[in-house]
Each structure stands twice: as C-alpha cells, then as structure tokens.
Amino acid sequence: MNIILFGPPGAGKGTQAAAICQRASVPxxxxxxxxRRNLREGTPxxxxxxxxxxxxxxxxxxxxxxxVTDRLGQPDAQGGVLLDGFPRTVVQAALLSKWLDxxxxxxxxxxxxxxxxxxxxxxxxxxxxxxxxxxxYHVDYNPPSTPGVCDVCGKADVVQRDDDREETVLARxxxxxxDTAAVLPWLQERVGxxxxxxxxxxxxxxxxxxxxxx
Ligand code: ADP
Ligand code: AMP
Numbered sequence: 001m002n003i004i005l006f007g008p009p010g011a012g013k014g015t016q017a018a019a020i021c022q023r024a025s026v027p028x029x030x031x032x033x034x035x036r037r038n039l040r041e042g043t044p045x046x047x048x049x050x051x052x053x054x055x056x057x058x059x060x061x062x063x064x065x066x067x068v069t070d071r072l073g074q075p076d077a078q079g080g081v082l083l084d085g086f087p088r089t090v091v092q093a094a095l096l097s098k099w100l101d102x103x104x105x106x107x108x109x110x111x112x113x114x115x116x117x118x119x120x121x122x123x124x125x126x127x128x129x130x131x132x133x134x135x136x137y138h139v140d141y142n143p144p145s146t147p148g149v150c151d152v153c154g155k156a157d158v159v160q161r162d163d164d165r166e167e168t169v170l171a172r173x174x175x176x177x178x179d180t181a182a183v184l185p186w187l188q189e190r191v192g193x194x195x196x197x198x199x200x201x202x203x204x205x206x207x208x209x210x211x212x213x214x
Contacts, residue, residue, distance in 0.1 A: 002107050003020065005020065006112045007113030010123040013113060015136055025079065026079060029082065032085045039053070045067070056172040056174075056175055058089065064092060065091075065096070088180045097190065107187075110192065111212050111213070112195050115198045124169045130150035132155040135153070144158055
C-alpha cells in the first residue's frame, strides 16, 4: 500500500507515522528526515540541502524526486511506503505518479492533516526533535518523560531543530501556501483525499487516520 501523509509543516505527520507504518506494514519515507540524516553525516546531498532548509525553502524538485524514486526501488519498499513530506510541489506529484505508473504501482490513499496556521506556529516553535532517532516531542503537548532525553532511543539528544525557530517557521509556512497547497487539489482530482481534522489530540487524530486507512 502506497500512502501519502499530507499536511503543512507541524500538522503531525511524523507524530502519526509510526502507528500508520505498523498498521500498513510499510516503511516510513520522510524526505525531511533523509535530508537531516545527510546533513549530520556531512554528505554532498546534505550540503546541497542545508541552505534551502535553513531558509525554509524547498530543495529542488529534481534532487528530491531522484531521492524518492531511488528509495521506492529498494527491496523493503516493494510492498508500499508511507510518504511523509513528499510530494511538496505539483511537479513532484506528477513525477511520482509517472514513476509509479511505469513501475506498475499507484498511490492507494492520501490522508491530509488539516491544521490552521496559528496552531502550526505553536506546534513548530515548541517542537523538540531527537537528533539520534528522529522522534518528535512538544514542550507542552507531548514532552519526553525526562527533559532532553528521548523516550524511544534513550539518548540525551532531544533539541530544537534550527528550522523550528520562529523566523524560519514563518518562512516554511509561506513556502507551504505558495508551493505545496496546490498539490492537494491535484491529488484530489486524481486519487482522492481523506481530510482529517488534526487540531484534535494526538490520540484522536491517530484514530481518525487509522480509520481512513481501513
Ligand atoms: P510534521 O511531521 O507534520 O511536521 P510533527 O509530527 O513533528 O509534524 O508535529 C509537530 C509538533 O506538534 C510536534 O512538537 C508534536 O509533538 C506536536 N503535535 C503533533 N500532533 C499534535 C496534536 N494532535 N496535538 C498537539 N500537538 C501535536
Ligand atoms: P520536514 O522535515 O518535512 O519539515 O522538511 C524539512 C525541510 O527539508 C523542508 O523545509 C525542505 O527544505 C526540505 N524538504 C523536505 N521534503 C522536501 C520536498 N519534498 N521537497 C523539497 N524540499 C523538501
């Protein structure tokens, strides 16, 4: 099953991903996580992505699409994937759809997490991320049991992402409205989109997302 988990930055995609992947038995493919891993490892891809990420802009379509189609070709992705943070432009959506067609695969379901901007700003500026394993927390809504220490992997690496500082958060939201929001009607027309009110609690949103997959 190929699932697109869609929504603006801060909507809760990463928070819900593990439960969806477990339910659908597919790997989690989050383009932002892949870029952050490359940044940490100092690879050429990470160096290329850094400036765009720091400015809250999108990495060029050709770079992201090559990365994703390469990932979709790997053995563990043959039964499907959960795409998180991709596609983010209509060009990316069209290239994904073409690649899936050519490979006898398709997008099975699109779930859109809907959250207004004022809530997104609060979520992103309070988000804390484990640099070791990528797990996310929130200082008020979902803090780790011990401050700064990850409940998932146990490392004391839970910090604020550079691009979660307020000025970059605002830039990322305007990038979303300028470049990414248009992907939604594109997907709606071709695949259909299940809308989820993601302003509710983490558990309630999780239940609604799993119901959408059933
Ligand atoms: P995304 O992956 O869509 O950018 P995250 O899953 O990282 O978003 O969530 C952004 C922030 O909001 C995190 O700090 C997370 O703990 C918090 N969060 C996620 N879902 C909810 C929710 N339903 N209610 C309150 N806070 C949430
Ligand atoms: P995220 O973790 O999904 O919020 O992504 C963090 C950053 O990585 C974004 O602000 C972009 O700079 C970059 N990025 C992630 N996914 C994409 C994508 N599909 N297209 C372009 N840039 C991306």
